[in-house]
Amino acid sequence: MLTTSASVRFTVWTNAMLAGACDPDTAAQKILGDDVGHHVAGLAGHPEPATLPVALNLLRAAGTTQAHLALPVPGDPIGLAGPPTFNEAALETGEAVVLTGPELGLVPAYVGPAVQWTALPAASPLPADLGEADRGLRMALIDAAESLAALDVARWKPEVADALIDIRRIGQGRGDDLAPGYEPRAVKAAATARRCLAIADAALDDDGAAVTGAEADARRRTLLELAAAARRALVAACAPPVHA
DSSP, X not given: OGGGOHHHHHHHHHHHHHTTSSOHXXXXXXXXXXXXXXXXXXXXXXXXXXXXXXXXXXXXXXXXOEEEEEOOBTTBOTTOOOOHHHHHHHHHHTOEEEEETTTEEEEEEEETTEEEEEEEEOOOOOOOOHHHHHHHHHHHHHHHHHHHHHTTGGGTOHHHHHHHHOGGGTTOSSSOOOOTTOOHHHXXXXXXXXXXXXXXXXXXXXXXXXXXXXXXXXXXXXXXXXXXXHHHHHHHHTSOOOOO
16 A cells, blocks of 8 residues: 555655665665565665665665655656656556666565565656645545535445544554655655555445446446555655755
8 A cells, every 4th residue: 555655665765864864774664564575676786685774875875865756556656757767667556766866766565564676777757746736635624624525425435435524533543654854744745645545445445325327437437536546645744854
């Protein structure tokens, strides 16, 4: 699930390491999370897959200055700037990390409780606007709450309806921090985006109590719009912090 994806962790903790807010070993531990192991294949000068600490040191030595999150889906390649080989791999997985400096993209493959990263040439994306993305997510939240309430979502999945309508509690849970160096509004935007993605994922699993095909289509369209806004907000929130 993208709310806790390896690409989110890799992006924010790599940025923290590059800013001097933590050392590579700490960043590697945070990226690992609850997984049993991560390896990065395809790094220059390292023919064998590298462990996370080794990979982070290699990337820093290669001149990496920033890490960017990509959360693309067909029709909405958010965070991607080419080339086609990287875009296709990232689209297939639905997530990736783009590194400015060596111009590399890292695409994860989940193998049970482990992650295998593949490094591919990648262009850096245009800067994301957190303010615009956050406003877009808030509008999508309001639209989703109103639309799904009108469709009587409570009949088929009350817990999802409650989460959508009571938006005041979104982003108030624990475990929503990004990494050292991220400003509070980015942390809050990321938390909101993660919760919205979780809501959309849960709701899209079930057509619910829709009486007509039109109702089902309307619900699905609303949820897909919410998920798209959440992905854009999460990408913007995880962008490299701007330090004065």
